[in-house]
Every structure is written in C-alpha cells, then in structure tokens.
Amino acid sequence: MGELRLMKGNEAIAEAFIREGVDAYYGYPITPQSEVMEYLTAERPEKRTGMVVLQAESELAAINMVYGAACTGKKVVTSSSSPGISLMQEGISYIAGSEVPCVLLNVVRGGPGLGDIQPAQSDYFQSVKGGGHGDYRQIVLAPSSVQDMYDHVSLAFELAFKYRILVLIQSDGLIGQMMEKVEIGEQKPRLTNEEIKAKYDTWALTGRTPGREHNIVTSLELDQAKQEQFNIHLQNKYKEIAENEVLYEEMEVEDADYILVAYGSSSRICRKAVNLAREKGLKVGLLRPITLWPFPEKRIAELAKRVKGMLSVEMSAGQMVEDVRLAVNGKIKVEHFGRYGGMIHTPEEVLEALETKIIGG
Amino acid sequence: MAKVRGAIVVDVERCKGCDLCVHVCPTDVIRLAKEVNGKGYHFAYMENPEACTGCVNCATVCPDTVITVYRMKIPA
Amino acid sequence: MADIKIEDIIKSENLVFKKTKLFTDKPLSYCPGCGHGVAHRLILEVIEEMGIESETIGVAPVGCSVLAYEFMNIDMAQAPHGRAPAMATGIKRVYPEKYVFTYQGDGDLAAIGTSETIHACNRGDNMTIIFINNGIYGMTGGQMAPTTLEGMVSSTTPFGRDVELMGHPIKMTELVAQLPGTCYVARHAVHTPSAVRKAKKAIRKAFEKQKEKKGLSFVEIVSNCNSGWKMTPVDANKWMEEHMFPYYPLGEIKEI
Known part of the structure; x- marks a missing residue:
C-alpha cells in the first residue's frame, strides 16, 4: 500500500x-x-x-x-x-x-x-x-x-x-x-529528451534528427480530398477507442429493476439513493460511466433488455440523458433528474424522482 | 588589376518574373524573357552576360531564391 | 576577356551564391515579388550558418505564411491564428536548450495575437519572433490590418483608412521594445541588397541571443504586398520606401 x-x-x-x-x-x-x-x-x-x-x-x-x-x-x-x-x-x-x-x-x-x-x-x-x-x-x-x-x-x-x-x-x-x-503512488521519472526522440521521432518536433525529413505538426490540409481522408483516419481512430476503451462501474445492477445512470459527484449521491431504495425494497442499481466518451452504450443497451427503466441523474438540465436514450433506443423509459446551476440533489430527491418519473410514471 | 566576371543561373521553372532582380542589377545584365515558363511567368535571364560581375545583388533580393551566382577573377 | 565563356564561369569553384539546403523542394506559394520568400531564406541561412538545424523548432502562423513549414526543412508546428508565441513558449519551456522561433504576419501578431505577443515578450521567453509587416491581410484578400497606414486603401477601407473610425496603425515593435523581457528589437526590410544584408545580420543576432539566454528577440521586417497593394513588385517596394518607412523607421531599436 x-x-x-x-x-x-x-x-x-x-x-x-x-x-x-x-x-x-x-x-x-x-x-x-x-x-x-x-x-x-x-x-x-x-x-x-x-x-x-x-x-x-x-x-x-x-x-x-x-x-x-x-x-x-x-x-x-x-x-x-x-x-x-x-x-x-x-x-x-x-x-x-x-x-x-x-x-x-x-x-x-x-x-x-x-x-x-x-x-x-x-x-x-x-x-x-x-x-x-x-x-x-x-x-x-x-x-x-x-x-x-x-x-x-x-x-x-x-x-x-x-x-x-x-x-x-x-x-x-x-x-x-x-x-x-x-x-x-510512486514517483515516475520524466522521460529524457533522448528517450522522447527514441519513442516519438516519427512525429514529434524534437529538432530535425539528422537523416530524417522535418516533422510537421499541423491541422491544415487545403486539399479537400486529403482532408476527407484525414477525417476518415480520425473517425477510424475514434471507432477503435470506442471499441476498446469504455470504462464504467456498476453497483447492484445484477437483480435491478431500475437503473440510475450517473457520473462524478452525482454518482456518489446515487450510491446513497440506491441504498435508500433497497431499504424500501426497490431493486435499484447504479451504472457509473467512467469514460463519458466513449460512452458505455453497449452496456446500457444490454441492461435495457432486462430492466424496467433508467433515470439519468446529472447536475445539469439533462445532457447525458440524451446518450442514455440513444443507447436504450426506446426499449424502456428513460428520464432525467438533476439539480443544476450549482445546486446538488439529495439522495432523497433522487429516490423521489425515480419513484415519480420512472416507477410510478 | 584583376577583372571579375560573373554569371547567373536562373531556375527558369521557379522564376515568377517579379522583375526585382532586373532593377537591382548594377550592370544591366538581366532582363525578363519574352517567352514564359510552365507557370506562365516571363522568367529572368542574362541579356548582357559579359557585363555580369557576380555581385549577387539579384540573388540577394530574389524572393524565390531561383538565382545561383558564380564569379571568377580574370588575370589582367 | 572576350574568350571567357559562360561555361568557364559556371563551375563549382566559382560558386558565390546558392540556395540554402534548408529549403525543401516545394516552390514557395507566395506572389511574385513578395518579401516572405527573402525573409524565409534569411532565417534558413542563419540556421544553416549557425549549424542548428537539428536544434531548431519553428512555429508558423495563420496568414500568407501559414504554409511556412512546407518550405523550411526544420521541425515546425502550425499555430492557431495569433497563438504562435504561446505555442513557442510552450515548446521553449520544455526544450530550453533548443532554438525556437515564430514567424508571424501583422494580422496574426498585431491584431488577433496581440496578447500572446505582448506577454511572451514581457515574460522574456528566450526565443525569437520574426514579424512580417506589410500593412495588410494578404491571405484573405487585402483587408485592413492593424498596421495599415492612415489613408491606405484596402478591401475593407476602400476609401482609405480613417483613423477616426479605425484607430491608428500600431507600432508593435516600438511597443515590445518598452518591455523589460525583450533583449533585442529591430526593424528591417528585404527590398534591396543592403537592406537584406542588414536584415540577415539582425536575424542572426536574434538567434544568437537565444544562445546567450538574454530574453526575447524580436525582428520586424517591413515588407511589401504587391497583390494587396495592387502594384507591381518594383512599384510596391518604392511605395514601401516612401510611405511605410517614415511611419515604421528601420533600424536597431533595442539591444541588451
């Protein structure tokens, strides 16, 4: 430790x-x-x-x-x-x-x-x-x-x-x-200039190494066909990231009828709301996206096959809820709840919103 | 006293015919050609090569560095 | 003497001037007669003469010289409009032993990037700014620049710059010379052989200041924009002498 x-x-x-x-x-x-x-x-x-x-x-x-x-x-x-x-x-x-x-x-x-x-x-x-x-x-x-x-x-x-x-x-x-x-954690050493050159000399501006052409870092490509190719390259990279780098955490989703989806501070409040719900006999779980992009849409889609509803709980007027709805694709009810403008919801408010907007709604 | 002779070589296809070299030449060596290069520019050339002293003025002001300059001393 | 043939002169032992090898093979994208080409060449010649091509990192701006990195065979980045000094600061601070320079036009440096310019100069970031001032936005089609002279016609001042309406042309070089962070500030031109030689000396000095770690070195090149000014290159240079130089006088402004 x-x-x-x-x-x-x-x-x-x-x-x-x-x-x-x-x-x-x-x-x-x-x-x-x-x-x-x-x-x-x-x-x-x-x-x-x-x-x-x-x-x-x-x-x-x-x-x-x-x-x-x-x-x-x-x-x-x-x-x-x-x-x-x-x-x-x-x-x-x-x-x-x-x-x-x-x-x-x-x-x-x-x-x-x-x-x-x-x-x-x-x-x-x-x-x-x-x-x-x-x-x-x-x-x-x-x-x-x-x-x-x-x-x-x-x-x-x-x-x-x-x-x-x-x-x-x-x-x-x-x-x-x-x-x-x-x-x-332990102190990691900073890379030396030589180590950086060895690792990244194919693209990084380290001073033109004898024997190689100059490296250029630019976002400009005036040839629209090449710019499209570059954009396709970017999209392929994003696709690879979306396939490989999704991170999320779950709490009591195994038997859940209802799922709270929340990240960051809001997810902390939702943990308490899950406990309150369980005390009341409601089978509620929490899905906490760790990567907001790439979004855990596959996991949400899977859960949507067996749960009855999801509540996106955010300290916003409802932003992530759009991605939850896209992932659920109309299969179950998805609503948003949250306080915003600097206000933070309480666990009780979350539970009440779940009961009124999803369970009773 | 030794005399000096010079000569320039113009990269014709890269010359944009801006005329600056013509005006800085102290011995009136350079003109723009009546013909044009592949880009449609009237390129610079030595009209009076015998007068060139290789002073480098033309190459110094050439925005496209299309002029290479040579100079040699001629024994008297 | 008449028997000397041109072929006798054009021999490698007689070579007195050739293009620096630090230019790439790409033809310059600038208009015929534009001063950018000479300014590029001088920077590259200085880098070559100092033997620092493996130790130099440049930052290109937005403007006519946005593609400067295509022509200079040294490691270079392309900055958002006006942000080249901030990028250069970011580079220089992590590579204090490298030579770092920005190459910026008047719109880039004196309008949208004024803040980045002033603060890099004020911090005394140990790098070089080359500032090309032709009093106009060339790339976008000849609009008014912050350095456009009073009464000067541009596509957005079709009746001449009205200082009541648009304010006065800004003298960035005098301005940055006031800041304690600058160690060398000069204004030159590249329209005649003697002007080019002086400009090159100034650029060399600016790069050498980096070695001495004395602060930010700043060289303005007053240049033409014959396309934007709608003149021949020769006339544009004459107009520049008659109109630009009185307002933007050439010379060494500051050296520490």
Whole structure:
C-alpha cells in the first residue's frame, strides 16, 4: 500500500501530475480549481522532477502553450473550469486536428456564462459532443472521488499517448474542493529528451534528427480530398477507442429493476439513493460511466433488455440523458433528474424522482 | 588589376518574373524573357552576360531564391 | 576577356551564391515579388550558418505564411491564428536548450495575437519572433490590418483608412521594445541588397541571443504586398520606401 494522505481533489491531481512525470503544466487561475496551480507552485516541481509550471496570461495562451509542448512529445497538462475551458476550445480543436497527446482537467462549475463557482455537470455536451469546430472527439474521464482524481492522471496520459489524442478529466467543483483519503503512488521519472526522440521521432518536433525529413505538426490540409481522408483516419481512430476503451462501474445492477445512470459527484449521491431504495425494497442499481466518451452504450443497451427503466441523474438540465436514450433506443423509459446551476440533489430527491418519473410514471 | 566576371543561373521553372532582380542589377545584365515558363511567368535571364560581375545583388533580393551566382577573377 | 565563356564561369569553384539546403523542394506559394520568400531564406541561412538545424523548432502562423513549414526543412508546428508565441513558449519551456522561433504576419501578431505577443515578450521567453509587416491581410484578400497606414486603401477601407473610425496603425515593435523581457528589437526590410544584408545580420543576432539566454528577440521586417497593394513588385517596394518607412523607421531599436 502506498502512502496515504488527506487531500483536496485539486491537490491530489496536482500531486499526480508531478508523480506521473509530467513535463509541463501551463494554466490560468479560475475558481474552483485554482488550488491545482497553487499546489504545484508551492511544491517546487522544478526542483522535485524538473517539471515546468507556468501561469499563462489567459486560458487561450495556456492551451496553446500546451499545444506547443504537446507537439514535441513532452507530457503536458492544463487545468481550468468551465468558462476557461470554453476559451480553450479553439486550441482543443487544433490539438484534435493535429493529433498530439495532452491532458486537460475541467473542474466544472455552474453556467452558462460566468454562472457561479459551485459544482455542476453542465459541460457534458461541450466535452462529449465537441465544444470546438470540426468532426473530432476527445476521451473524457469522469472521476468520482479524490482517489480517482489522482489515479485518472496516469490513465489519461496512457490513453493520450496511445492514441495521440486529448484526454479530458471532467471533474466538478465538489470533487475538486472536497478532502478525502488518497493513496499516493510512486514517483515516475520524466522521460529524457533522448528517450522522447527514441519513442516519438516519427512525429514529434524534437529538432530535425539528422537523416530524417522535418516533422510537421499541423491541422491544415487545403486539399479537400486529403482532408476527407484525414477525417476518415480520425473517425477510424475514434471507432477503435470506442471499441476498446469504455470504462464504467456498476453497483447492484445484477437483480435491478431500475437503473440510475450517473457520473462524478452525482454518482456518489446515487450510491446513497440506491441504498435508500433497497431499504424500501426497490431493486435499484447504479451504472457509473467512467469514460463519458466513449460512452458505455453497449452496456446500457444490454441492461435495457432486462430492466424496467433508467433515470439519468446529472447536475445539469439533462445532457447525458440524451446518450442514455440513444443507447436504450426506446426499449424502456428513460428520464432525467438533476439539480443544476450549482445546486446538488439529495439522495432523497433522487429516490423521489425515480419513484415519480420512472416507477410510478 | 584583376577583372571579375560573373554569371547567373536562373531556375527558369521557379522564376515568377517579379522583375526585382532586373532593377537591382548594377550592370544591366538581366532582363525578363519574352517567352514564359510552365507557370506562365516571363522568367529572368542574362541579356548582357559579359557585363555580369557576380555581385549577387539579384540573388540577394530574389524572393524565390531561383538565382545561383558564380564569379571568377580574370588575370589582367 | 572576350574568350571567357559562360561555361568557364559556371563551375563549382566559382560558386558565390546558392540556395540554402534548408529549403525543401516545394516552390514557395507566395506572389511574385513578395518579401516572405527573402525573409524565409534569411532565417534558413542563419540556421544553416549557425549549424542548428537539428536544434531548431519553428512555429508558423495563420496568414500568407501559414504554409511556412512546407518550405523550411526544420521541425515546425502550425499555430492557431495569433497563438504562435504561446505555442513557442510552450515548446521553449520544455526544450530550453533548443532554438525556437515564430514567424508571424501583422494580422496574426498585431491584431488577433496581440496578447500572446505582448506577454511572451514581457515574460522574456528566450526565443525569437520574426514579424512580417506589410500593412495588410494578404491571405484573405487585402483587408485592413492593424498596421495599415492612415489613408491606405484596402478591401475593407476602400476609401482609405480613417483613423477616426479605425484607430491608428500600431507600432508593435516600438511597443515590445518598452518591455523589460525583450533583449533585442529591430526593424528591417528585404527590398534591396543592403537592406537584406542588414536584415540577415539582425536575424542572426536574434538567434544568437537565444544562445546567450538574454530574453526575447524580436525582428520586424517591413515588407511589401504587391497583390494587396495592387502594384507591381518594383512599384510596391518604392511605395514601401516612401510611405511605410517614415511611419515604421528601420533600424536597431533595442539591444541588451
């Protein structure tokens, strides 16, 4: 067992960035995730591992610093919260269009606009359906605990480099701010420049190695036939990811008549709601998507063959529910319940919504 | 005193006929051809090759680096 | 002397100028007479002369030079419009021992990318910005740039730039020279042989400053856009001397 610490989610993920051997963090302060950069700067990662931490002049600059470093094969990360992630969408689209690996953290807060600084899950559409322009996807991981915040960093970088894709860790203000026990892993070494060249010299900007042609990282292809071919290549990659990288967790689904579908903070509340339901004799289970994209649609479709209804419980006005309905494809009743704008539902409210919207509805 | 002779070689197919080299040549060596290259440009050529000193002015301002310059000293 | 044939002169031992090998084989996409080609060449010649082609990473902008990476045989990225300095910062910070440069036009650097430019300069990121100022948006068809001169006609100022309406042309180079993070700031041109030689010296100095780790080096090249200005290349260069240079005077502005 590794070292145990009591940490905020935002601190745990910052520690994970250092221990993962990340080369650079470029960010801009925004509530409720400013602890990430505060923790990093206080920890002196430039001394611990040689990791670069730089406060950019805007989220726009931060994501483009990430884009630049990602072009070189270095491990690079940024973090922000909803309005800042909106500002980053330009860079996110370019990153998708030029296929470079990097990791983002969105500690979601209430919106739209400046909204508020309380936890929300109303950025699901932006993250999963594509907030920027063009036909692209990004892998979206949804931690539901401080431990997940820590553990998802390693997973995110593994996926980012495996597929040369942006991986977004979609948290929320609750998980970012709350403190929990977290098991800290070993320090991984940062790759040396020589190791990066050896691994990624086919595409990364490491300085033109004698004997090879120059590497170019661009999202531009003016020949529309070639651009279509590139898009087909991207879609094939996304298909491969969708087939191989779906992650979810289940609780008491084996005998369930009804399923709650919830991720992140909402899934924590739903665990309690499942217990309350079981106490009342209702056979209720929980499916927690860990990857929001790729979405566990096959599993949901399977469950739809034998359960009576599903309730998508989100801290939003109903976003993931659309994907649940697509997966269920009309076989059973699917409804949404959730509080939003920074409000969080109680387990009792979830149970009541299940009873009125699904069981009695 | 040794004299200097120069010569230029123009990459005809890459010349865009912008005329800049013609105007910077101090010895009035270069002209644009009446004929055109594959792209339809009137390319540069040495009209008065004997006057070329290989001063490199033309190549220095050529935006497409289509001019290669040679120079040799001629014993007096 | 009359018996010297051209074939006698065109021999490898007499070679005094040839294209740098750091150009790729792709023909430049620029209009005839455009200054971009010379600016590209000077950067590549400097990189070749310094022997740093394996140690250099460039960032191309959005604009006419969006395809700069196609022509320069060095590792390069293409930035979102105006974001090249941020990308270059991201690269330089993880590869402090490499030479990193951006190549940006006036729309890219002085309009949409003003923030990224100012802050990279102010941080003193140890890299080089090459800024091509031709007072117009060439790529999109000759619209007004932030550097378009007062009264200058463009496709979005068909009656000339009205400073009451559009504000004044911005002098980015003087502006960044004010910032403590810049170590070398100069403005040059590439329209005559002597101007080209000075511009090359400036670019060389800018790259050498990276070796000295003194901060951000910034070289503006005042250039023509004969297509956008609707002039012949020769006339455009003359117009540039008469109109651009008085407002954008050439010379060394700052060196630390």
